[in-house]
Amino acid sequence: MPQSTSVPSPDQVTDLVTPVVVRVAVTIGLLSTEPTPMSQLAIGLGIDDSVLRRLVRFLAARGILSVDANGVVSSTELGRRISDRTGSYAARLDWSGAAGRMDRSFVEDCLAAVLGRQRRPDPWAVFDDDPVLSGSFDTLMSARAAEWADELVEDPLWGRLGSIADLGGGRGHLLYRLLQAWPQLTGVLVERPGPARAAQEEAERLGLADRAQVVTADLRGPLPTGYDAYVLAHVLHDWNDEGAAVILRRAAEACGPGGRVVVVERELTDDQASSAAELNATAQDLRLFVLFGGGERTHDDLHALAASVGLSLEERRRLTSGRSLLVFARTPSPLRR
Template identity: 30%
Template structure:
């Protein structure tokens, strides 16, 4: 009789193969050359991609077991392949493309997780001052930056509208989007209220991507970019400082540095909004949410030395810098928008 627990654990242990199949289907350009409308013969496809035709057929057969492609006439003898609807999500031209996720996992996630054993022994991980922190290399590696930004934009667009709706800012509000990257949250804020004044603060290397992104989505303006380092200084004069999925990239020491700069720039009554993945109040979470939180916590630690935090930990973190928490708005069961007020620098 099969051992259900053993089979489940075995499937988890072997899941690396499934993940790698999808990454390579994207990296090699296989999905870009397939279509949901017609089947493409394997041999010409192999010649176009520079791959061995028999190994490509076997590769496509494995992808078919994941529901990504369909081999025709059948799984065992098929010599032509078509994309399924799910497989279409891996194409770069799909409006909800997962190709940036596959790129990021292959180039950053896979190598980072291979260091887990060493990292557990070392304890402390990367910090903002580490020369090999991934954020430090983007200025000199445009390919890595573009790959990272594509993934971050793809992720942020899923919740940017909900953040804008939860904040519901009145016209004329001045917002500083701290570490806002290419500006997906800024775009959502302006889509909801075009008369906001939104400034994105980020490293100089983020500016070209931001101007392309916001220029296309917010052609009427209302936004600006300021080059800077939020570990060194945050511009003053804004009604709201927004940190959207920024603090989780950093351990407590570096997160404290960011919040200290925000507090130093605060004026009486100015607010801070922090959007993060978290757990429901009191830690009561369904198993799926808890697993997502725990794995994301380790992932951000391995990637850049960061961590996920509970609602209580987030509140304590901002409270250390003089902020008074006004509300913790549930964006969805796994994300919270913490809103806090600062008495100002002279309080």
């Protein structure tokens, strides 16, 4: 495996304070305020002045905030990027929502997961039992989709299809983009109850309700049949091999002999060692393993998983977002003699 020529210091790879403090700063709105004198900022944020000074001192030392000679606090370019509500960082760093819940679970459960000890209860049940947490998770997923969905929507694959089933598609962050870009498409979105309700509302808001159906169902159970393609975008990595195989098998059964199963995932590879894409992929792999028992997979892993349920790879494209688009067809059964 290629090694990085830039060797980080031990403090850089062991510090736990910085990631936590940055999340707190994003959550309380410290990084998204206009340049403000320190005393006014403390009042506006509703925190003690001495506590604010500690936070500002810490973040300024790391190039996230700056303080001028008059004591006016401002976000630096880095701070503005972190807190930008139009991107995915702010949603990912919100310590009060689903992202914060998962971050804390990762810290608490990482050792137990590595040692193979008993995991927490089904994380999806936790979301289903808490509508506010479920909504926060769906918002997070929609924000993260901005990293990859637009490029995927431009792929010519969709021009060859008339209908698609988006499995585990959240609030419709991919399906509704596809319907807007490709007017010949109709679709169905299959989700848990919470995101399904939000997806229906979003379809109506966008004027797509006549072309998009929303169905509440477990992806491990029977799925709506008769669609040209069944899309699993960033779904399989939430599941271990057994669970992912069940979902793939259900998709293969639903699509029939002439349909396709479309998978969008990161593919782990040693070819990009120490690149930003590889750093992100390996971090996500561990997070998914600890939180859900799943993880990112190599191309060979995905190919073998699909083959185990009777799917064969027809097309594969690497996207600039670091994801791969994989199109599978049902493997023809041998002729009986």
